[in-house]
Amino acid sequence: MASVRETFRVPQGPVDLTAIDPRGRPTGPKDRAAAAKAVTELGTRLDAGQEALYAEGAGGGTRSVLLVLQGMDTSGKGGVISHAVGLVNPQGVQIASFKKPTAEERRHDFLWRIRKQLPGAGRIGVFDRSHYEDVLVVRVEELVPTDVWQARYGEIREFEAELAAQGVTIAKVMLHISPEEQAERLLARLDDPHKRWKYNPGDLDARARWDDYQEAYATALELCDSDAAPWYVVPSDRKWYRNWAVAAILAETLDEMAPAFPEPDFDVAAERTRLLRSTNPSS
Numbered sequence: 386m387a388s389v390r391e392t393f394r395v396p397q398g399p400v401d402l403t404a405i406d407p408r409g410r411p412t413g414p415k416d417r418a419a420a421a422k423a424v425t426e427l428g429t430r431l432d433a434g435q436e437a438l439y440a441e442g443a444g445g446g447t448r449s450v451l452l453v454l455q456g457m458d459t460s461g462k463g464g465v466i467s468h469a470v471g472l473v474n475p476q477g478v479q480i481a482s483f484k485k486p487t488a489e490e491r492r493h494d495f496l497w498r499i500r501k502q503l504p505g506a507g508r509i510g511v512f513d514r515s516h517y518e519d520v521l522v523v524r525v526e527e528l529v530p531t532d533v534w535q536a537r538y539g540e541i542r543e544f545e546a547e548l549a550a551q552g553v554t555i556a557k558v559m560l561h562i563s564p565e566e567q568a569e570r571l572l573a574r575l576d577d578p579h580k581r582w583k584y585n586p587g588d589l590d591a592r593a594r595w596d597d598y599q600e601a602y603a604t605a606l607e608l609c610d611s612d613a614a615p616w617y618v619v620p621s622d623r624k625w626y627r628n629w630a631v632a633a634i635l636a637e638t639l640d641e642m643a644p645a646f647p648e649p650d651f652d653v654a655a656e657r658t659r660l661l662r663s664t665n666p667s668s
């Protein structure tokens with residue numbers, strides 16, 4: 386059976402997102418109950434993997450994980466952070482959200498603010514939006530001249546290859562939703578007073594450019610997918626399926642890294658003897 390990552394990996398060549406069903410369930414649990422059970426098991430695996438990675442980092446290891454989350458408004462980037470990333474010990478996780486750049490950020494190269502948020506050794510970094518906004522919203526809204534955003538695909542490839550060479554294991558996930566599902570979720574944000582704070586009138590402007598965004602996503606996925614920094618497309622109209630899929634991708638990624646607990650830099654037997662003497666000085 387193909388691994389979860391193989392199943393969700395964006396196909397090689399030109400990307401046609403309309404060929405990927407946002408309600409699809411190409412692998413894994415068939416219903417909510419099965420997903421809940423699977424997620425509990427994934428939690429155990431993720432927890433063990435994260436702790437080993439953290440220990441490896443504490444012992445001088447330099448490796449880390451970077452999970453990039455992208456998707457249209459309401460696709461569930463926040464939901465994935467609470468329900469999938471939330472399965473691991475928060476002490477080992479570094480979350481960064483990228484909004485409209487500040488005046489200071491705009492004065493620098495588009496990767497400047499990204500580099501500042503890269504995970505430290507032994508950590509799992511999570512990007513809620515990322516440098517990809519600079520070839521998504523920036524391209525659709527024509528926020529910079531065409532030649533500038535066009536050059537960014539190559540710059541992103543180089544940047545990610547450089548990170549991979551430094552020991553950052555990258556997994557990039559597009560949360561793929563349908564416009565119908567987005568309409569329902571936006572309506573819920575308008576109608577439910579407890580969700581209203583998440584609503585942003587600007588979301589409707591992005592929604593109006595749906596096809597342009599899908600095209601921009603397709604180009605980014607096609608040009609910036611590599612073995613060093615793979616792109617995965619996760620059907621996200623069903624929240625339980627989406628959360629399971631991202632947790633499974635993360636668990637497989639950690640399993641493959643097989644982080645190693647460090648060897649002690651002290652004499653264990655000698656320390657044991659010393660400890661036993663100290664706890665029971667009369668013996």
Ligand code: AMP
Pocket residue numbers: 458483484485486514518519522523528
């Ligand atoms: P949200 O993630 O819903 O809080 O919204 C963040 C907003 O910031 C979205 O509308 C993004 O498109 C926007 N944004 C993020 N990065 C950039 C960028 N580099 N340039 C312009 N807008 C951006």
Ligand code: MG
Pocket residue numbers: 458459583585588
């Ligand atoms: Mg939003």
